[in-house]
Amino acid sequence: MAKATNHDVYFVPGLHRGLKVLEILGAAETPMSLSEIARAMGLSRSSAFRLVYTLRQMEFIREAEQANAFTLGARVLNLGFAYLNQQPIAEIARPILASLRDETGVSTHLSVLEGDDVLYLVSHQARSGYVSNMRTGTRTQAYASAIGWCLLGAKDDNTLAVFAQRQSWHPFTEHTPTDPDSLTARVKQARDDGFVISRGFREPGGSSVAVPVRNNSGAIIACVNLSGPDSGFDFDRMESFYLPKTQEAALHISRALGYQGS
Amino acid sequence: MAKATNHDVYFVPGLHRGLKVLEILGAAETPMSLSEIARAMGLSRSSAFRLVYTLRQMEFIREAEQANAFTLGARVLNLGFAYLNQQPIAEIARPILASLRDETGVSTHLSVLEGDDVLYLVSHQARSGYVSNMRTGTRTQAYASAIGWCLLGAKDDNTLAVFAQRQSWHPFTEHTPTDPDSLTARVKQARDDGFVISRGFREPGGSSVAVPVRNNSGAIIACVNLSGPDSGFDFDRMESFYLPKTQEAALHISRALGYQGS
DNA sequence: CTGGTGTGTTTTGCATATTAAACATCATTA
DNA sequence: TAATGATGTTTAATATGCAAAACACACCAG
Secondary structure, eight states: OOOOOOOOTTHHHHHHHHHHHHHHHHHSSOOHHHHHHHHHHHHOOHHHHHHHHHHTTTTEEEEOTTTTTTEOOOOOHHHHHHHHHHHHHHHHHHHHHHHHHHHHSSEEEEEEEEOOOOOOOEEOOOOHHHHHHSOOTEEEEEESSHHHHHHTSSSSHHHHHHHHTTOOOOOOOOTSOSHHHHHHEEEHHHHHHTOOOSSSSTTTTEEEEEEEEEEETOOEEEEEEEEEEETTGGGIIIIIIIIIHHHHHHHHHHHTTTOOOO | OOTOOOOOTOOOOOHHHHHHHHHHHHHHHOOOOOOHHHHHHHHHHHHHHHHHHHHTTSSSEEOOTTTTOEEOOTTHHHHHHHHEEEEEEEEHHHHHHHHHHHHHHHHHHEEETTTTTEEEEEEEEEEEOOOOOOOTTTTGGGGGGGHHHHTTTSSOOHHHHHHHTTOOOOOOOTSSSSSSSHHHHHHHHHHHTTTEEEEESSSSSSEEEEEEEEOOOOOOOOOEEEEETTTTTTTTGGGIIIIHHOOOOOHHHHHHTOOOOO
């Protein structure tokens, strides 16, 4: 009996668990000992030993200063950046968003939908004041931010409904949608307008402008956004200045991807 | 017979090969089919099939638009950035190097020695003109650049000699050291001066200022550098302006790491 | 010193992953 | 159409990874 999950016949558990070790070490605040890893994985120490042994030999993990404790090694960086360099959109967007940051003075980002999350691919921090905690590689729940609504516009109504069903709603601020209906309303609004301007939706006191990026067939594949504290935005110029600048950048990127519209 | 490498008893090949698949996909220009992966790995298709199956199920790889071809998935990004976020020096240096970039107008970087390579941890591009190809995650040979000489100052003479022995010397420019002696001379010079100013050493027409970052015990653990095309640097002000600014930033970072000196 | 509890490491019988080989598709070519 | 060669997939015999248990060493408390 037992037989727990009955993993597919083709599954290679050694690989699965090794990658999980990497993720656990990635999430850890401090280096972990072999035993800690074994416990966190729900594995025997002997199995963990073999995984750690292999990973260390491959230099994907390394011992920390304190002996018998392990951290991620630099080799995982290569993987992460190999991924980034393979996303042509990131290459294209980087200089455009840098200019946008310089023109507007607030932080600029490019993000895509990855599963149910918003994933930040490019991020340029405002040159002064407030530092956003959104950096390349950051993930946030898509349902809870202007960027998310903008990106979710890519989904058709049915897919969107299914997406909404599986969310666990957490009210980040008083404006966060907390049920499928209010979310779909937001998304449809974003789709109709072609942009989202938000004020304190994701974080109290934080505002943002989001505009979709489209590919050659006109589908939404990414989202450009400005974000910053209310104090950094001149709210009166939101529609007259920040929005058009952002739209211009988004269009610039879309064109570079073969988008024919305007 | 055969028995090829007689891998250690504790080695788990499934993990080893899975990670190798990720690296191969990371290095690939375009998505790869199952068979291509198998060939690149020197494996049977059936084995590659199981690795790909597992990686795909874990979302470390995904099928490209073209069916039956695979690319890295977004989940590898998490690993890479988890590593970065675990390097406190990167967190500390980021805003300092952003200011340095803004004050000097040229690109700024923080790098560490990783094995025999220089690894860039933080990178802020100049806001105009020339865009350097050194970004976070980039690796370069340590022996061939000002940053490298600066970082190699951390090694004692014996270790440095051993390091020098195993390099394969490639003359990137006419100034690149091509033998152990000229390298060690460079490194000792850097150690004595406490900085390196270079002109066209790594790339023709590219200049750079590099200053070491020290930890609480005074050891060199990283290196701050400015880099840009000669046209971006005002060479007359190299020692009067760029160098002191860089030293100031490096000291700032060193202090934040507990360095007591000056 | 003794017993206890924590390590990391090694062993070994059993369960399971692995791969050669067969199979099923799909193109292309004769 | 049949032959060919490439692909992705499945199978089954065998090679191998796995975890329980034993081991060795450390640390700490009494």
